[in-house]
Amino acid sequence: MTETYEPNIVLENGKYNVIGTRPVRHDGADKVTGRAKYGVDYQSSDLLHAKFVRSPHAHARILSIETEEAEAIDGVLAVVTSADLPEAADKVISLGEGSANVKYLRNNVLATEKALYKGHAVAAVAATSPHIAEEAANKIKVEYEILEKVVTAPEGMADGAPLLHETLRTDEMGETADTPSNIAEHFRELKGDVVTGFAASHLVVEREFDTQTVHQGYIEPQVATALWNNDNRITVWTSTQGSFSVRDEMAQVLGVPDSQIKVVPMEIGGGFGGKIPAYLPPVVAVLSKKSGRPVKAMMTRQEVFEATGPTPGSYMKVKIGADDQGNLQAAQAYLAFEAGGFPGSPVGAAAKCVFTSYDIPNQLIDGYDVVVNKPKTQAYRAPGSTNVAFATETVLDELAQELGIDPIELRLRNVAKKGTRLAHGVVLPTVGAKEVLEAMQSHPHYKSPLEENQGRGIAIGYWFNVGFKSSVSIAVNNDGTLNLVEGSTDIGGSRTAVSMQAAEVLGIGAHDVHPTVVDTDSIGNTDVTGGSRVTYATGWAAHDAAVDVKNQMLERAAAIWDTEASDVELVEGVFKSKSDGKLTLTFKELAAELDDTGGPVMGRGTVDAGGLGAGGGSFAGNIVDVEVDPETGKVAIKRFTVVQDVGKAIHPSYVEGQMQGGSVQGIGWGLNEEYFMGENGDMRNATLLDYRMPVANDLPMIDTVIVEVPSEQQPYGVRGVGEANIVPPPAAIANAIHGAVGVRLRQLPMNPGVVTKELQNGSNSK
């Protein structure tokens, strides 16, 4: 059941011919017939295959690496260790949604001195077959000194904890400490005075929360092939969310100029933030340099779990105070996030998202980025925001319950809106948080009856979205179609959503545009497919490129009609002379005349579409009904409605797909998914059988309500829609469980064991 909630606002660009329709995606045939070429499909006649040697220990000093025996095996052409990578500068580069220290990137790709998590790459082999490579990898002897490990943020912050790095010297207040610690960074956001705010509150609720490490769970493992050519040009074929960010990352790790590297983005089988880092490309590039042949590496599922970046487990404490009318007076958060083996958890983003949905006069937020002996965490759909929404939204539910106020009503009383100043200083532009809550409130689901052991929960969540840089070029074919070239790898149908924005400008159909995602040598800089930015920013660039085309075609029509371009207009795909109504040419007719009126027409569009918070971000909300089996603790999702402000839905089916996909990932995170860690800091469930992601029969239909509050920036009012939808589900489910069986869950996942334990403890009385 899909609905569109029409908020009581005026859409500036209300009437479209293409935008808002649901054409078949351009890559549809390739995807459903198996013709699409993914990373693993790259083949070459003299291809070598790489296998990795990985640390079996969560924390260990590497004393020596013996490679001679492996190198002597027939068919082995190259072995690399971190000694084959140049020394890296200790500097931070921007990478898509986040940033990275080059030295950490390098040492994560191939461990130097220490292995910081089980699965950390230590060496790699290239051989004529994967079997020989595997045999050779087994012959590489690594001598380790096993060190004591830490696997959670509180463990890492404890006095006397074993240290991962000797260089981190941040104390709990964010100052430079005298002694090293595992705290990589401290974030503090401050607004007003929480002491006064809490003092003025009628009711204050403060709770602690624990969440586990979860993985993005993309189906396609990481895979990359590289050829380091004799002229030192490097070509990489890989599945990635960002061909240009892979290029940047490789350039830094390999110490070569950006443009010496060409990244060819293959189709991508899911990413969700986890396919931004380049784990394999620098290593296969060096193997290629040493062997003189192209080298391909593909991770196993175990390697994906153990050696790529999941999203962090966290310890959080959230305290909120309200007056007796439910007006929030103060909010405070303490957030300790696991960075993994190297600094860089999304706790900084989490600190900015924890209270963004509300206009609260007094706020204090402290966030700690804590290194632990787990794989370096990476982005995962609205990184950090799901963790903190679990805390904030369950505390608010408790507040509403205590104050006897409807939970949606409580939120509406405090909702953030245009002009709200957030704790990190940003003043919100037009956003749709209120409209999302209103759509939830008026939805039939919210008033439908419940049965025994069933409960209903609601929650909302936010993601900034980003703008960043995109480039598009367009060429007009003589048959009136367009060749559209973009650098944004297409994860969720963005070829079509981007094409539609060009088609709309020129009054032609979505299928009159042929989009191609090209390599980094064939288009201008384009940032990652992430941050919910592609439809927003690359669509914007496509709009601008189409305007460039339009302006040139106005000139051509004017030349044909012996008039001025200012006398020509393009109305719904027809060029018209304003001064002579009889003079008209359809877009296709004029396209057929281009060769005879000056040659081909190309347009270009490049944008810097803003940073964090571009377009005002997006708010999403859930209404969830669960049924809890009081004996087994199993939680079944009975009904699920997701509401999201998308600004303007370019292709509503893909918007709904994002809303449904994010919801399902949020449900999995809430109910079952976790890195189940063994005593030695090893993940005990590193297979898709044991790492329990939701499957179809775990879920009801995910109903969607699209809310359209146009952003103030993007030409069509688009907001990114890929992320905010993962944020509310764990909180909404926790609130629903409380409704069903009266206990409040404050740890994730809320699996049968945890629910049963809480049912026995009766933690609601806390």
Place this chain on the structure above:
Amino acid sequence: MTETYEPNIVLENGKYNVIGTRPVRHDGADKVTGRAKYGVDYQSSDLLHAKFVRSPHAHARILSIETEEAEAIDGVLAVVTSADLPEAADKVISLGEGSANVKYLRNNVLATEKALYKGHAVAAVAATSPHIAEEAANKIKVEYEILEKVVTAPEGMADGAPLLHETLRTDEMGETADTPSNIAEHFRELKGDVVTGFAASHLVVEREFDTQTVHQGYIEPQVATALWNNDNRITVWTSTQGSFSVRDEMAQVLGVPDSQIKVVPMEIGGGFGGKIPAYLPPVVAVLSKKSGRPVKAMMTRQEVFEATGPTPGSYMKVKIGADDQGNLQAAQAYLAFEAGGFPGSPVGAAAKCVFTSYDIPNQLIDGYDVVVNKPKTQAYRAPGSTNVAFATETVLDELAQELGIDPIELRLRNVAKKGTRLAHGVVLPTVGAKEVLEAMQSHPHYKSPLEENQGRGIAIGYWFNVGFKSSVSIAVNNDGTLNLVEGSTDIGGSRTAVSMQAAEVLGIGAHDVHPTVVDTDSIGNTDVTGGSRVTYATGWAAHDAAVDVKNQMLERAAAIWDTEASDVELVEGVFKSKSDGKLTLTFKELAAELDDTGGPVMGRGTVDAGGLGAGGGSFAGNIVDVEVDPETGKVAIKRFTVVQDVGKAIHPSYVEGQMQGGSVQGIGWGLNEEYFMGENGDMRNATLLDYRMPVANDLPMIDTVIVEVPSEQQPYGVRGVGEANIVPPPAAIANAIHGAVGVRLRQLPMNPGVVTKELQNGSNSK
């Protein structure tokens, strides 16, 4: 020995930093290490292989084609005949240097009703292996009614000659005839009155000439793979001189819109005009549609000779009259060219080139396009011009001899120059014919001593060159390099020559530009790599795209300096404020600032660079010394100097390469190459052993003299350089043979048998 002759003219854009230098080509490493991917290198997991059934007869009616037995073979997935192609419209489309009738294109690709030459494709099979495909092709039974054949133009024009087509009704005067004939078209060019001109002449020489069919002799056979996808999008991977012309041709033959087809140009192993037609792509596309899988076809060498388009054999009569001072008074030509099985020899071009080198007041030229039972002819380097120069330049030599005037001096007295009106009505812009002759006259070679049995000949020749359409897009990388995207397949180093023209605009190095030749979905319309147009027109588009980049970067610098773009200039790669000399940024420095000053910068350049004669065309001349063995008739080239007006040599090494390559092909054409036809109209020497192209030890070093008379149109004064150089060699060699042994050769090739016969006949007395 390479020299540059500096003509006594002022170069408008004399000073360049990049243009005129000789950087290593961008694709050099790929080409010399075997990494470059040619058509045959395309691989796919479920690839089928195609084989053709071809007519064993030069002229035959196809009575029936039985395919059942072939289709029943295990592993055969599709069989096609012309019945699988849609009916074609009887209309002419433009294709690169020439044009083509769609119906003829279709029927040449797969014979319909009649086979018109030995090797004409009749059916094709796709199977899981080439061996099965071959076996199946052998099982296809074609019943033929063998018809009488014609193989030369005079035979084809004879009364009562067997007719290839029933639809051609042109009489010898170019009027519509009552009865059908083999004359497809008659061209007449007329200037002044030749009757008066010859009457006013002191001396008139009239001679007849015969030349044989010759092949371009590219090393790589034709190869193509096609996938007709489930969504009816067709992708073709092929070696071609023009990805867009293959697209157009396929669209016409298959009856689908242009943009439904994507042509991916693979690297090309030579073309010289012969890789413009799409013989294989439409057939493998239909095989793919029927089988549902990608299908690849590669010709054998025999198929290349028998079933692709060579350049025509010709019968010619040329008559020239001069006064006693050698001033030409009148010139007349009768040209009958073999079209091959379908209309379309280059006789129209030949009729326009036969006297172009000279300013002659009275001219009459008749050209006949005659269908014969040989493969349909195609372009080959300056198509048609080599044939007619052989006639004109040897007649002039005889005139000079009779008048006692130095042959260069005779030519200089009559040379065409700016303002000369040609017989076809065109008035020449600035051209370098005079400067070429002067460079020849002053060259030491011209005055060097000769030995016994040695002779020296000279000749000059012309090719129009074409402009046509090209598109280029450029993106600026943050490291100050450029991504340059073009649609021109690179045969002779044009990636580099095009890149250099962009680099020059921006004051960066040739290797700061990374050129990529992309598919037809990724760039604007770009005409064929032919007509000597790529460096001229695509280079022009690159210049314009770079100017577009420059203008945007002036804006960025102005923004940084808080000034106006008009206050900023780019001087040799450095942006400078005119008002504040301290404000400077190198191109690379400013490139690094783009992300922070508005986002990426892309530029676009599209040109319609004119038609036939763009830039005024190019003149080339030769000085050739030969030694004739009077016993065997073998002609050895002892010394060879080629002089050409190139306008401006962007990359002199590639210009010299073109001059040398064209010269060598002209030498082969002059001395040895021919389709040696058997009694049944079958080519008896269809292998590279028997078809005698020159090899290294047949040749001396080909010395080059680059003359630079800038064209008036192109931004750098470029003229195309790929073709005019093949024109003079046969004539120059014939003149040299006369100098050596006193006989005048008037048929090609001048192989030992022909030379011996003429020595015995003493034809000089004619």
